[in-house]
Amino acid sequence: MLTTDFPAGSPCWIDLGSPDISATARFYADVFGWVFHEVPETGGYGFLQLNGRTVGAIGNLDQGARSAWTTYFRTDDVDATVKAAEQAGATVRVPPTDVMQAGRFAALTDPLGAEFAVWQAGDTKGLDVVSEDGTLVWSELHTSGPDVAFAFYEKLFGWRVENFEPSPGMTYRVVSTAEGDQQDASFGGIAPTMSPEQPSAWTPYFAASDVDTVIARATAAGGSVLMPAADVENVGRLAWLADPNGAPFALIKGEPRQS
Numbered sequence: 001m002l003t004t005d006f007p008a009g010s011p012c013w014i015d016l017g018s019p020d021i022s023a024t025a026r027f028y029a030d031v032f033g034w035v036f037h038e039v040p041e042t043g044g045y046g047f048l049q050l051n052g053r054t055v056g057a058i059g060n061l062d063q064g065a066r067s068a069w070t071t072y073f074r075t076d077d078v079d080a081t082v083k084a085a086e087q088a089g090a091t092v093r094v095p096p097t098d099v100m101q102a103g104r105f106a107a108l109t110d111p112l113g114a115e116f117a118v119w120q121a122g123d124t125k126g127l128d129v130v131s132e133d134g135t136l137v138w139s140e141l142h143t144s145g146p147d148v149a150f151a152f153y154e155k156l157f158g159w160r161v162e163n164f165e166p167s168p169g170m171t172y173r174v175v176s177t178a179e180g181d182q183q184d185a186s187f188g189g190i191a192p193t194m195s196p197e198q199p200s201a202w203t204p205y206f207a208a209s210d211v212d213t214v215i216a217r218a219t220a221a222g223g224s225v226l227m228p229a230a231d232v233e234n235v236g237r238l239a240w241l242a243d244p245n246g247a248p249f250a251l252i253k254g255e256p257r258q259s
Contacts, residue, residue, distance in 0.1 A: 001131055001184060001186070001187070002130045002131050002136065002137055002138065002139075002187045002188075003130065003131065004125070004126060004127065004128070004129065004130055006074045006121075006125055006126045007074065007177045007178075007179055007180070007185070008074055008075060008076055008157065008158075008177065008178065008179075009073060009074065009075075009156075009157030009158060009159055009177045009178055010073065010074050010177050010185075010187050011071050011072065011073060011074075011136065011139045011187055011188065012072055012073065012074040012119055012121075012125070012126030012127065013056075013057070013071075013072035013117075013119055013126050013127055014056045014057070014069050014070065014071055014072065014127070014136055014204050015045075015056060015057035015058065015059055015069070015070055015072075016056065016057070016058045016059070016067070016068070016069050016070070016247060017058075017059055017060065017061040017062060017065060017067055017068065017070070017247075018058050018059070018060070018061055018067055018245060018247075019060075019061045019067060019245060020245070021036075021038075021044050021046070021058050021059070021060065023244070024058055024067075024243065024244075024245060025046075025048070025058060026221075027218075027221050027222060027223065027243050027244055028048060028058075028243070030217055030218075030220070030221040031214060031217050031218045031221055031223070032050065032055075032134040032206065032214070033050060033134060034048040034049065034050055034055060034056070034134070035048070035049050035050070036048055036049075036058065037049060042059075043059075043060060044059065044060050045057060045058070045059035045060070046058060046059075049128075050129070050134050050135065053128035053129040054127055054128040054129075055127060055128070055129060055130075055134065055135045055136065056069075056127070056136070056204075061245075066246065066247075067243070067245035067246055067247040068115070068201065068247050068248070069202070069203065069204050069247055069248075069249060070107070070115060070116065070117050070202075071116050071117070071139050071202040071204060072105065072116070072117040072118065072119040072126075073116060073117070073118050073119070073157060074118075074119055074120075074121070074126065075118045075119065075120055075157075076120065077120065078096045078104045078105060078106050078118055078119070078120040079096050081106075081118050081156060082095070082096055082106045082108065082118070084155070084156055085108050085110075085118075085152075085156055088111070088152050088155055088156065089110075089111035089152065090108045090109060090110050090111060090152070091108065091109040092106065092107075092108055093107040093108060093109060093115070094106055094107035094117075098122075099122075099124075101122050101123045102122050102123050102124040103119055103120050103121045103122040103123070103124050104119075104120040104122065105117055105118060105119050105120070106118050110143075110149060110152055110153075110200070111148065111149075111152055112143050112144050112145050112148060112149055112200045113144075113199060113200040113201075114141055114143055114149070114199075114200040114201050114202055115201065115202070116202055131207060132207060133207050133208065133209050134206060134207065134208070135206060135207060136204050136205070136206060136207075137205055137206065137207040137252060137254070138187065138188055138189070138204075138205035138250075138252060139187060139188035139202055139203075139204060139205070140188055140189050140190075140191065140202070140203050140205060140250065141188070141189070141190045141191070141200070141201070141202050141203075142191055142192065142193045142194065142198060142200065142201060142203065143190060143191075143192070143193060143200040144192070144193050144200050146171075146173060146190050146191065146192055149190055149200070150173055150175070150190055153175070157177070157178065158177075158178030159175045159176065159177065159178065160175065160176045160177075160178065160182050160185075161173045161174065161175055161176075161190075162174045162176070162182060162183075162186070164189075164234075170191075170192075172189050172190075172191050173189055173190040173191070174186050174188075174189050175187070175188050175189060175190060201248070203240075203248050203249060203250055204249055204250070205238070205249075205250040205251065205252045206249060206250070206251055206252075207251075207252060207253070207254075208251040208252065208253055209253060210253070211229050211237045211238065211239055211251045211252070211253050212229055214251055215229060215239055215241065215251070218241050218243075221244075222243075222244040223241050223242060223243050223244060224241065224242045225239065225240070225241055226240040226241060226242050226248060227239055227240035229251075234255065235252075235254065235255060236252055236253050236254040236255045237252070237253045238250060238251060238252040238253075239251045
C-alpha cells in the first residue's frame with residue numbers, strides 16, 4: 001500500500017504538464033475538489049491541494065510534448081540513479097537539478113519509451129497525502145515489454161514482483177519496494193499495452209469511493225472515458241479516463257484486503 005513514508009523506489013510525487021494550466025486546474029477541481037496554488041517565480045507551476053494537503057502539481061507543457069501525468073520515484077541519490085539508468089538504456093530528458101531547498105530531481109525515459117522522474121528529498125519528502133479518496137493510490141506501467149521493463153526498474157530500484165492473473169492468459173505484475181513485507185510494500189503494477197498504438201507510459205490511479213459518480217463529474221467537465229467502469233475480481237471497481245487535454249488517469253475503489 002502506498003504511504004507517505006516514501007521508501008526508496010516508491011512513487012512520491014506526481015505532476016501534470018498542461019497547455020492551459022488554469023483550465024486544467026478547473027477540470028480537476030470539478031472532478032476531485034482539488035484547489036490549485038501557483039508557486040511564485042516558477043513560471044506557472046503550482047500545487048494541487050485537497051483540504052489543504054498537496055496531492056499533485058500542474059506545470060506548463062514542454063513544447064512538442066503530449067499532456068500526461070509524470071510519476072516521480074524516491075531515490076536517496078539522484079545522480080547515482082540517473083547514471084545507473086543511462087547504463088541500463090534509459091534516456092535523460094532533464095539532468096539532475098536542484099529545486100531550491102525542496103529537493104533534487106531528474107526526468108528520464110525508460111528503454112521502452114515510458115517517461116518517469118526521480119526525486120531526492122530535501123525539505124519536501126513527497127505528497128502530503130496518498131491512498132485516501134481523491135488522492136494517488138496506485139501507479140501502473142503499461143509497456144510493450146513487461147519483462148524488459150521490470151528488469152530495468154528492478155536494477156534501478158530493487159523492486160520485487162508478484163505475478164497476478166486477473167483474467168486467463170493475462171499476467172499482471174504487482175511491484176513493491178525492496179524492503180518490508182512484500183504485500184504491504186506494493187504500490188503499483190506492470191501490464192502489457194492494451195493495443196499496439198498505446199505508448200508505454202505510467203498512469204496514476206486515484207482512489208474513489210464512488211467510481212461512477214467521479215466519472216459523471218469528469219465527463220460533465222469535458223473529460224472522456226477511455227475504459228468504462230468495471231468490477232475486477234480480487235481488485236475492485238476501476239475505470240480509465242482522460243482529461244480535456246488527453247492526459248490519461250484512472251480511478252479505483254479497491255476491494256477490502258483479505259486476511
